[in-house]
Amino acid sequence: MDPIYKPEVIEPAAQRYWDGARCFEASEDASREKFYCLCMFPYPSGRLHMGHVRNYTIGDVVSRYQRMQGKNVLQPMGWDAFGLPAENAAIKHGVPPAQWTRENIGHMRAQLRRLGFAYDWRRELATCDPEYYRWEQWFFLKLYEQGVVYKASSTVNWDPVDQTVLANEQVIDGRGWRSGAPVERREIPQWFLKITDYADQLLYDLDKLPGWPEQVRAMQANWIGRSEGVELDFELAEGPVAGYDALTVYTTRPDTLYGVTYMAVAAEHPLAVEAAEGNPALQEFLAECRAAHTTEAALETMEKRGLPLGLSVIHPLTGARVPVWVANFVLMGYGTGAVMAVPGHDRRDWEFATRYRLPIRQVIAPADGSEIDLCAGAFVDYGVLVNSDGFDGMSSAEAFEALAARLEGEGRGRRRVNYRLRDWSVSRQRYWGCPVPMINCPACGAVPVPEAQLPVRLPEDVTLSGVGSPLKAMDDFVRVDCPGCGGEARRETDTFDTFFESSWYYARYCSADQEEAMLDDRARYWLPVDQYIGGIEHAVLHLLYSRFFHKLMRDQGLVEGDEPFTNLLTQGMVLAESFYREDEKGGRTWFNPAEVETQHDRKGRVTSAILKDDGRPVALGGIGTMSKSKNNGADPQGLIDRYGADTVRLFTMFAAPPEQSLEWSDSGVEGSHRFMKRLWRMVHEHVAAGPAPALETLSLDEAQRELRRQLHATIAKVSDDIGRRYTFNTAIAAVMELLNALGRHAGEQPQDRALRQEAFEAVVLMLSPIVPHACHALWTELGREGAVVDQPWPGFDPDALVQEEVELVVQVQGKLRGRIRVARDAPEAVVREAALSEENVSRFIGDRPVRKLIIVPGRLVNIVV
RNA sequence: GCCCGGGUGGCGGAACUGGUAGACGCAGCGGACUCAAAAUCCGCCGAUGGCAACAUCGUGCGAGUUCGACUCUCGCCCCGGGCACCA
Numbered sequence: 002m003d004p005i006y007k008p009e010v011i012e013p014a015a016q017r018y019w020d021g022a023r024c025f026e027a028s029e030d031a032s033r034e035k036f037y038c039l040c041m042f043p044y045p046s047g048r049l050h051m052g053h054v055r056n057y058t059i060g061d062v063v064s065r066y067q068r069m070q071g072k073n074v075l076q077p078m079g080w081d082a083f084g085l086p087a088e089n090a091a092i093k094h095g096v097p098p099a100q101w102t103r104e105n106i107g108h109m110r111a112q113l114r115r116l117g118f119a120y121d122w123r124r125e126l127a128t129c130d131p132e133y134y135r136w137e138q139w140f141f142l143k144l145y146e147q148g149v150v151y152k153a154s155s156t157v158n159w160d161p162v163d164q165t166v167l168a169n170e171q172v173i174d175g176r177g178w179r180s181g182a183p184v185e186r187r188e189i190p191q192w193f194l195k196i197t198d199y200a201d202q203l204l205y206d207l208d209k210l211p212g213w214p215e216q217v218r219a220m221q222a223n224w225i226g227r228s229e230g231v232e233l234d235f236e237l238a239e240g241p242v243a244g245y246d247a248l249t250v251y252t253t254r255p256d257t258l259y260g261v262t263y264m265a266v267a268a269e270h271p272l273a274v275e276a277a278e279g280n281p282a283l284q285e286f287l288a289e290c291r292a293a294h295t296t297e298a299a300l301e302t303m304e305k306r307g308l309p310l311g312l313s314v315i316h317p318l319t320g321a322r323v324p325v326w327v328a329n330f331v332l333m334g335y336g337t338g339a340v341m342a343v344p345g346h347d348r349r350d351w352e353f354a355t356r357y358r359l360p361i362r363q364v365i366a367p368a369d370g371s372e373i374d375l376c377a378g379a380f381v382d383y384g385v386l387v388n389s390d391g392f393d394g395m396s397s398a399e400a401f402e403a404l405a406a407r408l409e410g411e412g413r414g415r416r417r418v419n420y421r422l423r424d425w426s427v428s429r430q431r432y433w434g435c436p437v438p439m440i441n442c443p444a445c446g447a448v449p450v451p452e453a454q455l456p457v458r459l460p461e462d463v464t465l466s467g468v469g470s471p472l473k474a475m476d477d478f479v480r481v482d483c484p485g486c487g488g489e490a491r492r493e494t495d496t497f498d499t500f501f502e503s504s505w506y507y508a509r510y511c512s513a514d515q516e517e518a519m520l521d522d523r524a525r526y527w528l529p530v531d532q533y534i535g536g537i538e539h540a541v542l543h544l545l546y547s548r549f550f551h552k553l554m555r556d557q558g559l560v561e562g563d564e565p566f567t568n569l570l571t572q573g574m575v576l577a578e579s580f581y582r583e584d585e586k587g588g589r590t591w592f593n594p595a596e597v598e599t600q601h602d603r604k605g606r607v608t609s610a611i612l613k614d615d616g617r618p619v620a621l622g623g624i625g626t627m628s629k630s631k632n633n634g635a636d637p638q639g640l641i642d643r644y645g646a647d648t649v650r651l652f653t654m655f656a657a658p659p660e661q662s663l664e665w666s667d668s669g670v671e672g673s674h675r676f677m678k679r680l681w682r683m684v685h686e687h688v689a690a691g692p693a694p695a696l697e698t699l700s701l702d703e704a705q706r707e708l709r710r711q712l713h714a715t716i717a718k719v720s721d722d723i724g725r726r727y728t729f730n731t732a733i734a735a736v737m738e739l740l741n742a743l744g745r746h747a748g749e750q751p752q753d754r755a756l757r758q759e760a761f762e763a764v765v766l767m768l769s770p771i772v773p774h775a776c777h778a779l780w781t782e783l784g785r786e787g788a789v790v791d792q793p794w795p796g797f798d799p800d801a802l803v804q805e806e807v808e809l810v811v812q813v814q815g816k817l818r819g820r821i822r823v824a825r826d827a828p829e830a831v832v833r834e835a836a837l838s839e840e841n842v843s844r845f846i847g848d849r850p851v852r853k854l855i856i857v858p859g860r861l862v863n864i865v866v
Numbered sequence: 867g868c869c870c871g872g873g874u875g876g877c878g879g880a881a882c883u884g885g886u887a888g889a890c891g892c893a894g895c896g897g898a899c900u901c902a903a904a905a906u907c908c909g910c911c912g913a914u915g916g917c918a919a920c921a922u923c924g925u926g927c928g929a930g931u932u933c934g935a936c937u938c939u940c941g942c943c944c945c946g947g948g949c950a951c952c953a
Contacts, residue, residue, distance in 0.1 A: 216870050330951045340953045349951055421952055734890035810886045815934040865933045
């Protein structure tokens with residue numbers, strides 16, 4: 002055995018073994034319990050970053066642990082390969098997006114292999130491959146048949162120079178991020194998926210996900226935003242306008258109906274548009290509201306403004322005339338685009354009414370009878386009705402029911418459920434994405450591409466100028482005969498939102514090589530995913546869309562079950578210290594932490610830092626996420642080259658529990674490397690002394706029994722930490738402690754060596770999910786047959802945990818005053834006697850009488866005087 | 867504003883069901899080995915007082931429950947994340 006730990010030798014060797022023995026190729030086996038472990042697939046941006054390393058190491062540890070538990074484990078990997086960065090890179094470097102993407106995939110795949118992750122690479126997929134996206138086109142057409150897909154006009158951010166649609170993040174201060182041109186709002190026909198039809202299921206099924214973090218479920222519930230209320234009609238006092246004879250509003254507070262003093266409609270509302278005809282002031286206001294939307298200015302600070310429309314409505318209960326205003330805080334996209342304003346009991350209505358001196362009426366009083374002052378602000382809580390005719394004295398809840406019933410009876414209102422969730426617009430006016438499989442015919446309208454013609458392949462040999470989508474100029478792609486009438490038609494040049502691809506990839510891994518169908522029976526075997534792992538940033542969009550897709554696939558008979566991911570782990574971010582220098586103009590130059598040396602005071606507190614290059618000081622920029630702009634990223638590749646994959650894996654698992662953010666520390670990595678070297682050396686010393694004899698548990702002396710007790714206690718703890726708690730950091734700490742104890746145990750008797758053999762074997766087994774390469778080598782060095790990857794997880798020997806004598810802590814008045822050793826099963830009287838006679842304890846008791854004595858078996862004694 | 871997290875040594879973190887606060891690691895300090903350095907090994911390492919044994923204080927702040935509170939209850943302060951004119 003090599004006395005020196007050489008990751009550069011043992012890591013490739015272990016990987017060659019796994020590949021040769023096809024260890025991680027998973028196949029369906031009904032006789033074994035399956036475990037599908039999945040990490041969110043990466044966007045092939047070019048190279049792996051620390052977030053990837055952390056994410057995939059967690060998944061790999063879980064997978065390898067479950068494998069040792071005897072489960073049939075599937076852990077696949079693939080590429081979320083469509084998307085905007087490829088187009089930007091293409092424009093910048095003149096490389097086609099397909100080429101750029103595939104080169105990046107090649108590089109990142111090699112990096113993942115270097116880290117030794119236990120993937121079934123046969124199932125690798127890239128969403129930009131026609132073999133993948135053809136099924137997504139096929140599925141889209143199925144949904145179209147089913148009526149889940151529809152086309153509607155919707156507003157987009159349009160860059161008039163680049164002739165392209167911009168995502169919200171690409172609009173900076175109202176201008177296109179690349180062209181700098183003022184962004185326009187355009188109405189463009191787009192494809193939508195009716196996710197709102199599934200809103201209730203998506204909300205209520207959250208209760209079926211106890212294995213998800215509370216936080217993620219809460220975020221999804223908020224995003225769906227279900228509210229119960231009443232929709233009611235206010236008859237227009239001056240007769241029909243713009244084809245309406247009533248103004249319909251939605252409210253969650255029908256109990257405040259008697260407090261309505263005005264109505265407010267959105268700027269885009271037909272009544273406002275109609276009223277603006279021939280009214281320049283109103284027209285100007287509507288135009289301002291439209292412009293304000295595009296800038297996405299801080300809405301919270303936006304002033305509430307509006308103008309009267311010169312219309313009024315009739316209150317359905319009192320018959321009073323109520324004026325109609327247009328207001329900039331009313332959203333056309335929610336409810337009916339109009340609200341009944343109750344300034345006494347709604348903050349926004351109150352602000353608006355105060356500004357424009359509109360009347361404020363109190364109709365709700367606090368349930369506890371306290372006084373309120375509506376001049377100071379609105380009273381928004383539920384309470385008891387006042388000034389509301391026959392409804393006075395009812396609680397808000399009672400009044401909700403009574404008013405809803407009355408309005409429904411009179412045909413002027415109905416109970417309604419509203420959602421914040423909007424239908425999902427899946428069209429993107431972009432090149433690098435999956436083509437929407439539709440054909441636009443002047444005669445027939447939008448016609449689906451016939452199934453036999455799938456896939457609609459995205460032409461990959463393109464040059465991107467940055468102006469418009471290159472697809473529009475490609476006649477070969479665009480010109481097509483209409484499948485309906487045979488006439489000349491144009492192919493749809495929009496592509497799908499990339500969330501479309503990532504919404505079902507987890508299912509496709511099960512049937513990755515299936516050429517005849519989207520999914521097959523194998524998906525029924527593997528799904529749902531038992532453990533899904535990824536970043537919290539996907540808490541809403543990706544994880545909501547995937548849940549939606551799973552229900553769509555279920556309704557098409559493609560999968561079983563209601564939910565795709567049984568357990569979800571959201572890993573924390575990777576943070577690092579940053580350093581900078583400021584020039585005269587206040588501009589900052591950021592230095593990578595690798596180029597900087599920190600200096601500390603005698604306590605070890607960081608006081609300042611200098612640049613290694615010139616020895617002059619740099620400023621501390623604080624801890625934050627690793628980012629390009631702050632130049633504080635640690636490059637995984639450099640660390641792997643220097644320390645090996647195992648050290649990097651060990652550090653990322655040891656530095657913090659997986660859900661918390663992880664602070665990067667180069668010296669922490671050094672520490673992990675030290676541990677690897679130490680483990681290697683200790684095993685080497687043990688092995689170099691020759692084979693160990695068989696362990697005879699009955700002949701161990703006290704020190705040996707104590708060491709063995711610690712060994713088996715550690716096995717029990719590590720099993721629980723990795724298997725149940727997912728606290729890999731404490732599992733590693735426990736193994737470190739065990740190794741420290743082994744180092745202190747000096748004996749060289751045959752049974753000491755036998756015990757050491759047992760301990761090292763257990764350590765290697767326990768660490769093998771985390772540092773698999775070194776453990777692969779050490780298992781063989783310990784003289785064991787077979788590969789550690791095929792070994793079962795170690796069990797603990799309950800007999801080894803039994804102690805004849807235990808140490809008890811003795812407290813007086815709850816404060817620690819001494820320790821005693823007593824037999825494990827010592828009767829209470831003996832424990833009591835031992836505790837009271839302990840020197841320090843008796844000193845503290847003095848001559849005070851003992852009032853009470855509490856014994857917690859195996860732990861402590863507390864004496865109350 | 868609403869909804870989630872969180873606040874423990876110089877630092878990352880541990881203490882899982884109320885029962886020894888600070889495991890493990892990093893940094894720091896001291897020592898061994900060495901001509902020297904690196905590597906490695908050993909020891910110390912919350913604050914205050916004390917030669918010491920030990921004592922007092924100490925988990926954001928204030929109260930409470932309890933024999934006993936980092937852990938439970940109430941009130942407050944601060945930090946992070948998400949949503950945010952959603953009627």
